[in-house]
Amino acid sequence: MIFRVAIPTPLYRLFDYRPPIYGPETAQPGCRVRVTFGRREVIGLLVAIATESEVPPDKLKPALELLDTAPVLTPDLFALAHWAARYYQHPLGDALQQALPVLLRQGQPDRFQHQTLWRASATADIEALSARAGRQRELLTLLQEHPQGISTDALRAEGGNPALLKALSEKGLAESFEHQPALLHANDTGLDILREAPLTLHDEQLAAVNAVHQAQGFTPMLLEGVTGSGKTEVYLQAIQHCIEAGKQALVLVPEIGLTPQTIARFKARFRVPVLALHSGLTDRQRLDAWLWAREGSARILIGTRSAIFTPLKSPGLIIVDEEHDGSFKQQDGFRYHARDLAIFRARAHDIPILLGSATPALETLHNALSGRFQHLRLTRRAGNAKPPRFELLDIRQQQLDAGLSAPLISRIREHLDRDTQVLLFLNRRGFSPALVCHDCGTPVDCTRCDARMTLHRQPPHLHCHHCDRQTPIPRGCAQCGSQQLRPAGSGTERVEDRLATHFPDTPILRVDRDSTQRKHALDQIMDQVHTGKPCILVGTQMLAKGHHFPRVTLVAILDADAGLFSADFRGMEKTAQLILQVAGRAGRADLPGEVVLQTFNAEHPMLKTLVHAGYDAFAREELRLRRGGHLPPFAHHTLIRAEATRQGLAENFLLSLRQLSDQQQLLPAGVQCIGPFPSLMEKRAGLFRAQMLLQAGQRKPLHQALSVLIGLMQAHPEARRVRWTLDVDPVDSY
Incomplete structure (x- = not known):
C-alpha cells in the first residue's frame, strides 16, 4: 500500500509514502497525513492509495501519522478543490490546503473546542463534608445548583x-x-423559522422570488437590480423557501465590512442559526463555524470569498451578492474566483445559484444576454424611492479648493440647509497623494515602488499604499535641498480639513481604512449617520456599496475621471460600476436624490451614456467594443507574471520562455502570446515585475498551452532566481 499525498508546495506533483508504522489502518482520500518533507514535517492530504510507485521501495519514507479516521474534506469539496487546481493551473497540494480552516492545516483535531465543566457527582452528599470545611461545602452547593455543569x-x-x-x-x-x-x-x-414577517414585494421582486422557488436543479440566475431596488429582500424570501425545505443556504458577500450588517439583517428575520465566515474571526471560531456547517446545524452561512470552501450537509441555494466585485478574486497565491467556484459548486450540487448586482460584471451579463443564465430584473426602487438625478459638473477652468469646486460647495450648503445629509466620494486615502518640491518639482517617491509617497496628517507621516512603507516627513527636498515641500492633489483627509473650514457647524465624518482601524469605529460612525442629523460623509470605496442612508440626498464624486483613460481594458467597466454603486446611496427613501460628478471630460461618450442612458446601455456598448477587440468575455486570458530582485531579470525570463515555445512550436493553434512587457507598476515592494499575456478564443487550447509552459518554467535554469505565477481569467493587469 502506497499513500499518494498532496503537500502544500509550489510543485505540480504528488508525493509517495509508505503507510505509517502505527496508527489507524483505515485510510481514505481526504484524510490528513503528517509526513517528513525535506528537513521539516508538514501536513498533507491523502489523494489516492496506490500499489505501485515510480520511487524505489527502499527510497520510500513512511508517513509519520494518519491524523484522521474519516476524510476531513467532504467529497464535494474534494472535487471542488481538484477542479479549481486544474482550472487555475495551481499546485493541488496548496489548493486542497486552502479548502481547510487554518487549525486543520496545522494538524489540530477535526472536532469542536470542548470546554471543561464541573458538576457535583451523582452520589454527592454535602453531609459527607466536615462542618469545618465551610468553603468546600459552599463550593459543592454551587455545583449542585448547576447540574448541567x-x-x-x-x-x-x-x-x-x-x-x-x-x-x-x-x-x-x-x-x-x-x-x-x-x-x-x-x-x-413552517412559519416558526421567522422572527419577523417578510416585507411586501412589488411585482418585479415577486417574479424574482418565484423564479428561485420554481428552479429545478442547477439554475444560474442573474438578479440585476438598480441600487435600492430590494435585492436583499429577494435573497431573504428565497432563503426562507430553502430553509423550509430543510436545506442550507450559502451567501457570499464581497467584503468583511458588509458582513456584520448582513448578519444582523438575516438574524433579525430568521430564528435558525446564522453563522459568519470571514477573516475577522479567530482560527478557533472559524473552525467551529466550519464544523457546524458540515454537520448541518448552521442553516445560513454568510461569508467572504474563502467561505466558498465551507462544507454543507444539505445545500439548497447559493447567493453571490455584488457578484461584480473584484474582491471575489484572490489576488495572490491560489488565484481563484469565488463567483466562478460558486457556479461550479451549484452545478455539482444540482441547486440554484443567484448572482446579484446593480452593475453586473460584463462576463455575467453576457451569459445572461446569451441565454446561459436566467435574467431577472429589478428596474425600480423599493417603496416610494425615486432614482437620483445625475449631473455632470464640468470643472475645466475652475479653481478647486482641495478638489472642491465652488458650485459643488454651494450645492452642499443647499442640502445641509434642508436638514439632509451629503456624501462625498474620493477614492484616495490620506491628505495628499504626493509631496512635491515647489522649487525643482521633484516628488517624494517610495524607494521600494514606482509610486509616490502619500502624505498623511493624522498622524503626520508619508505612507506608500502599495508596499506599506512608512517614513517621517522629510525637512527638505532630496534633490535640491529646498524646504519648500508642498502637498499636491487631495485625499480624504485634505477634503475633510477643507470642509471643516467651509462648514464649521456640521459634523464631518471620514470613512476610510485609516479612520476605521479601531474596533467598532465604523459602527460608531454609522450610528451617528443614522440619527438623521445633518452631516457630511467623506470616504473611499468603503462607502460605495451595501449601506442604506435614508437622509443622504446629495452624492458628489470628486474625481469621476479616475478610470476613464486606464491602461487596463476593464478600467471603464470598473469606473462605471463604482460611479453607480456610490450614486446608489442617494435618495433611497422618500427624499429625492441628486448625484454630481465633477469631471474634466463632460463630453466623454461613455460617461454620457452611463449617466443619461444607464448601466444597461453602457454595458451593451462596452460589450460591442470588447467583441470588436477580441477581449473577454469573447476571448480568454491568462497572465504569466514574474518578479525578481534585479531589473530586467523577470522580463528576460519570460522572453526566453516565449522564444523557446516559438522555436519548438509548442503552443496549440489559436493561442496568441503577447509580450513580455514590464508590469504597469514595474517595481513594487523592492521587486521588479514583468508579465506575458496568453489569449485564445477557446479555453481548451489555452489550458493546453499553460500545461506546456508550466513544464518549461519549472525546468528553466533561471527559475530559482525568478518567482513566477499564473493568473487565469485575471480581473486586472496591475
Whole structure:
C-alpha cells in the first residue's frame, strides 16, 4: 500500500509514502497525513492509495501519522478543490490546503473546542463534608445548583474557589467533563423559522422570488437590480423557501465590512442559526463555524470569498451578492474566483445559484444576454424611492479648493440647509497623494515602488499604499535641498480639513481604512449617520456599496475621471460600476436624490451614456467594443507574471520562455502570446515585475498551452532566481 499525498508546495506533483508504522489502518482520500518533507514535517492530504510507485521501495519514507479516521474534506469539496487546481493551473497540494480552516492545516483535531465543566457527582452528599470545611461545602452547593455543569470562570464569578475542586474530586463529590458547545436550536419547520414577517414585494421582486422557488436543479440566475431596488429582500424570501425545505443556504458577500450588517439583517428575520465566515474571526471560531456547517446545524452561512470552501450537509441555494466585485478574486497565491467556484459548486450540487448586482460584471451579463443564465430584473426602487438625478459638473477652468469646486460647495450648503445629509466620494486615502518640491518639482517617491509617497496628517507621516512603507516627513527636498515641500492633489483627509473650514457647524465624518482601524469605529460612525442629523460623509470605496442612508440626498464624486483613460481594458467597466454603486446611496427613501460628478471630460461618450442612458446601455456598448477587440468575455486570458530582485531579470525570463515555445512550436493553434512587457507598476515592494499575456478564443487550447509552459518554467535554469505565477481569467493587469 502506497499513500499518494498532496503537500502544500509550489510543485505540480504528488508525493509517495509508505503507510505509517502505527496508527489507524483505515485510510481514505481526504484524510490528513503528517509526513517528513525535506528537513521539516508538514501536513498533507491523502489523494489516492496506490500499489505501485515510480520511487524505489527502499527510497520510500513512511508517513509519520494518519491524523484522521474519516476524510476531513467532504467529497464535494474534494472535487471542488481538484477542479479549481486544474482550472487555475495551481499546485493541488496548496489548493486542497486552502479548502481547510487554518487549525486543520496545522494538524489540530477535526472536532469542536470542548470546554471543561464541573458538576457535583451523582452520589454527592454535602453531609459527607466536615462542618469545618465551610468553603468546600459552599463550593459543592454551587455545583449542585448547576447540574448541567459550570466552568471555573463562572464558579469564580459566583464567589466559589476553583482551587478546592481537586479536593472535592478526590473525595468523589465533584467531577469534571468535556462539554461541546451547541447552537441555539430552533423549530425550523413552517412559519416558526421567522422572527419577523417578510416585507411586501412589488411585482418585479415577486417574479424574482418565484423564479428561485420554481428552479429545478442547477439554475444560474442573474438578479440585476438598480441600487435600492430590494435585492436583499429577494435573497431573504428565497432563503426562507430553502430553509423550509430543510436545506442550507450559502451567501457570499464581497467584503468583511458588509458582513456584520448582513448578519444582523438575516438574524433579525430568521430564528435558525446564522453563522459568519470571514477573516475577522479567530482560527478557533472559524473552525467551529466550519464544523457546524458540515454537520448541518448552521442553516445560513454568510461569508467572504474563502467561505466558498465551507462544507454543507444539505445545500439548497447559493447567493453571490455584488457578484461584480473584484474582491471575489484572490489576488495572490491560489488565484481563484469565488463567483466562478460558486457556479461550479451549484452545478455539482444540482441547486440554484443567484448572482446579484446593480452593475453586473460584463462576463455575467453576457451569459445572461446569451441565454446561459436566467435574467431577472429589478428596474425600480423599493417603496416610494425615486432614482437620483445625475449631473455632470464640468470643472475645466475652475479653481478647486482641495478638489472642491465652488458650485459643488454651494450645492452642499443647499442640502445641509434642508436638514439632509451629503456624501462625498474620493477614492484616495490620506491628505495628499504626493509631496512635491515647489522649487525643482521633484516628488517624494517610495524607494521600494514606482509610486509616490502619500502624505498623511493624522498622524503626520508619508505612507506608500502599495508596499506599506512608512517614513517621517522629510525637512527638505532630496534633490535640491529646498524646504519648500508642498502637498499636491487631495485625499480624504485634505477634503475633510477643507470642509471643516467651509462648514464649521456640521459634523464631518471620514470613512476610510485609516479612520476605521479601531474596533467598532465604523459602527460608531454609522450610528451617528443614522440619527438623521445633518452631516457630511467623506470616504473611499468603503462607502460605495451595501449601506442604506435614508437622509443622504446629495452624492458628489470628486474625481469621476479616475478610470476613464486606464491602461487596463476593464478600467471603464470598473469606473462605471463604482460611479453607480456610490450614486446608489442617494435618495433611497422618500427624499429625492441628486448625484454630481465633477469631471474634466463632460463630453466623454461613455460617461454620457452611463449617466443619461444607464448601466444597461453602457454595458451593451462596452460589450460591442470588447467583441470588436477580441477581449473577454469573447476571448480568454491568462497572465504569466514574474518578479525578481534585479531589473530586467523577470522580463528576460519570460522572453526566453516565449522564444523557446516559438522555436519548438509548442503552443496549440489559436493561442496568441503577447509580450513580455514590464508590469504597469514595474517595481513594487523592492521587486521588479514583468508579465506575458496568453489569449485564445477557446479555453481548451489555452489550458493546453499553460500545461506546456508550466513544464518549461519549472525546468528553466533561471527559475530559482525568478518567482513566477499564473493568473487565469485575471480581473486586472496591475
